[in-house]
Amino acid sequence: VAEIVKSVDNEIKIMLGGIHPYIYPEETIKLKNIDYICLGEGEEVIIEFLRNFPNNIMNQRGFIIKTKNEIIRNPVAPMIENLDKLNFPDRRLSKYNLYSSIIAKKNPITTMITSRGCPFQCTYCVRPHFGEKCRFRSADNIIEEVEDCINLGIQEILFYDDTFTINRARVLDFCEKMKDKRFNEKIRWDIRSRVDTVDIEMLKSLKLAGCDRIHFGIESANERILKLLKKNISLEKVKEVFKQAKDVGIDTFAYFMIGSPTETREEILNTIDFAIKLKPDYTQITITTPFPETDMYKEMLAQKYYKEDYWQKFAEQPTADFKSRYCEDKLSKEELFDLLKYFYKRFYLRPGFIINEILEIRNFSTLKKKIK
Secondary structure, three states, X not given: OHHHHHHHOOOOOOEEEOHHHHXXXXXXXXXXXXXXXXXXXXXXXXXXHXXXXXXXXXXXXXXXXXXXXXXXXXXXXXXXXXXXXXOOOOHHHOOHHHOOOOOOOOOOEEEEOOEEOOOOOOOOOOHHHHOOOOEEOOHHHHHHHHHHHHHOOOOEEEEOOOOOOOOHHHHHHHHHHHHHOOHHHOOEEEEEEOHHHOOHHHHHHHHHOOEEEEEEEEEOOOHHHHHHOOOOOOHHHHHHHHHHHHHHOOEEEEEEEEOOOOOOHHHHHHHHHHHHHHOOOEEEEEEOOOOOOOHHHHHHHHOOOOOOOHHHHHHXXXXXXXXXXXXXXXXOHHHHHHHHHHHHHHHHOOHHHXXXXXXXXXXXXXXXXXXX
């Protein structure tokens, strides 16, 4: 895309931001056609940059700037402490009414983020390296954006925080405000959470406030693998919370990973059996992928499992045929994909699951969605 833009007019400037240039700033700024990199949280620094553009940007915090003669590296700006001062995204500038989900009970849907930062240390996740300190939008601030979504006719919101339920007091406050304004009668919503950050009281409040579904990362049904991943949850807690959610009427969405370092076929099959017995409403299974800057990737490099930092090589010379690699110390890539397909078939082709889906059909549009 950058090449196309420059071919139209070489004076157009190209700026990159996001997690890839944050991890590989030196490699990225040296790429042809890239003029600037925005590092870290961009909402404030990009406004400063644009106000100073083009003559006074050389010392702009949060930016790496490439000129004809040199590369200027400025410090990253501090993280934004008060998230309430940030404006809401203006959904009116997008075709917001076209966004849908096959698991949503009503459409259109939207996503919303109400916090930043994660205190957990999972080895497969890059989040701990970009700020463990959690920052939260206030319940009143979230309510204001929810109201804007309702006014647009949006039917469902997925709160895409890493873990929506870390701050218990904020969650309960938000739930009370949703009920007070009767927004729970106008819009449904999902959250992403961990089993060790919810309890029965919170689940009841979430349900009464309009929460339809909670996404939980379980990852594995083997204590050894959970310890290896630094997930720090127990399988007993998983079973307890899933039962509590079902009892209060909240759907569950369970995430699992297969093919973690040293994981055996027997351990994967154990996870599959556990997922079937757990009976979440939906599940998503992925093959463990060591991504750059994660503890898992660093450990595999240290142990010489990968002969070189192949992600860095990709950052230096991006190619269209690049593919991320898996942990094939116990099972090959082909075996892992076979187990992935087997996991999905075992879960979604169960008679009980199919019957429940059929019973939810209320109209032709729901039928079409279920068939899809």
